[in-house]
Amino acid sequence: MLCALALLSATAPLATDMYLPGLPIMSESLGTSTVGIQLTLTTFMAGLGIGQLVTGPLSDGWGRRRLLIIGTIVLAASSAVCALAPTVEVLIGARAIQGFSGGIGIVLARAVIADRTSGHESARLFSFMMIIGGIAPIAAPVIGGALLDPIGWRGIFWVLTGASIAMLAGVLVFIPETLPPEKRHGGGFAALAGNFGYVLGNRRFIGYAASFALGFGAMFAYISASPFVVQNVLGMSATQFSLVFAANSVGLVTANIINTRLIGRFEVRSLLLFGVTLMSTAGTLLLVSTVILGAHRWLLLPLLFAVVFSLGFTMGNSTALGQGEVPSAAGTGSAIMGASQFGLAAIVSPLVGLGGEGTAAPMAIAIVVSAGLAMTALLTLTRVPRT
Incomplete structure (x- = not known):
């Protein structure tokens, strides 16, 4: 389960750094400017933040597993759309959705650990997640650079699609529901506002x-x-x-x-x-x-x-x-x-x-x-x- 959670947490560096070596080629391939291609990174990061902010509170009422499954399915689908994108506008939109769905995995991976552990054990597991977080930025651009020539920038997004499918398999096989119904909060805006008030207070x-x-x-x-x-x-x-x-x-x-x-x-x-x-x-x-x-x-x-x-x-x-x-x-x-x-x-x-x-x-x-x-x-x- 911990390895599956770590893979979910590696979404951001993998989806950010793997395609960076191909940015100049992508600009030429899609017939757009450097600014247009850089927007694919901006929208991904924006989606990443918004996805976490929306999904975290929802999971306190709905549970973790269902949202993880939905998130990884959308992540795989949006990664495939990135690979097939005919224009930079489609790519920018798909990257925003990819970021949003990737944020679901990141925020809920932390929540799952918090559900199951506390104290020293929790700190150990979060440190382990940081180890993965430290390795992924090193490996991602190297992998992307190695794959760029043989499979092209679209191929890199197909690799990310495959990684997303692997994340989905990890969720289905290894990650159970960690928030039982009796610990969930009711749905609705009032419940969400109450959660934010409790945490921010x-x-x-x-x-x-x-x-x-x-x-x-x-x-x-x-x-x-x-x-x-x-x-x-x-x-x-x-x-x-x-x-x-x-x-x-x-x-x-x-x-x-x-x-x-x-x-x-x-x-x-x-x-x-x-x-x-x-x-x-x-x-x-x-x-x-x-x-x-x-x-x-x-x-x-x-x-x-x-x-x-x-x-x-x-x-x-x-x-x-x-x-x-x-x-x-x-x-x-x-x-x-x-x-x-x-x-x-x-x-x-x-x-x-x-x-x-x-x-x-x-x-x-x-x-x-x-x-x-x-x-x-x-x-x-x-x-x-x-x-």
């Missing part, structure tokens, strides 16, 4: 959710800006950037593995506090070194590694603690965490480019601000008594 949940979203904001600042920082600022080649990105991703996976081993020996909140502290410290040193000492590989690269490494102690632990605060509305809690995660990423992404391609300062500022706000939320909101 829990200050401890807001603190952990903020730590989660802001940690992802720091990560996305790195993802968005690092190609320009490593190549334009540090003067490294595209191949060297790929190696740097892979090394940092390995660091993220390693940190999650270490985190799972330490859970039980240390409190989950203490491990989260360590991760946020490391992120804040490394981000501050990154900013100081960029502004005062200038851009030097021997300084920036280790500090970037430390920032990414810190996320292995931040993302999984904050998810487990946040979900643990709202056990009776785990779907709604998961939806709010997911929507805030991708919403903040959408805000951070353009901001890190404001200074141009020749400076690392905007990236460092975004990381410092994200880490500082995460620390503030963790130290203030999560210390209030449980409601």
Whole structure:
């Protein structure tokens, strides 16, 4: 069941990164501009956030399994439409639906774990999910690049269709209904509004959710800006950037593995506090070194590694603690965490480019601000008594 949930959680990086190597060819094939093709990524990310925000609360009233089955069927169908799209307009629409249905799997995978586990076990499982989340962005562009020549960009979407069918099989075979009828809330707008009010009224949940979203904001600042920082600022080649990105991703996976081993020996909140502290410290040193000492590989690269490494102690632990605060509305809690995660990423992404391609300062500022706000939320909101 855990492997099936992990595959559902890998929807976003697989559907985002696998087709990236084919973007220039897609533009020529569909007779459209670069902006038109980039809209296929924008609509996917928008659908991803909206899908989580809608489906999470619905699952608290309807259960998880039925929505997972519907979501994976729609994901497979929309992926097939992407493969067959005759125009960029059809592709943009299909990508929006693909994102929406992919968001269903992501939000409900977290909710299923929250239904079945709590405490240290929940933190271990969420850390395992983060390991998969760290591997998928490494593997997806490599797989996409390897498949582009033999099967083309349409073939990549057929591969995603096959992966979606595999997800559906995993749901049907391995994932039972985890929310029994007696724990479900009634349907209707009033029930949905009540769930949102219950979750958003829990200050401890807001603190952990903020730590989660802001940690992802720091990560996305790195993802968005690092190609320009490593190549334009540090003067490294595209191949060297790929190696740097892979090394940092390995660091993220390693940190999650270490985190799972330490859970039980240390409190989950203490491990989260360590991760946020490391992120804040490394981000501050990154900013100081960029502004005062200038851009030097021997300084920036280790500090970037430390920032990414810190996320292995931040993302999984904050998810487990946040979900643990709202056990009776785990779907709604998961939806709010997911929507805030991708919403903040959408805000951070353009901001890190404001200074141009020749400076690392905007990236460092975004990381410092994200880490500082995460620390503030963790130290203030999560210390209030449980409601």
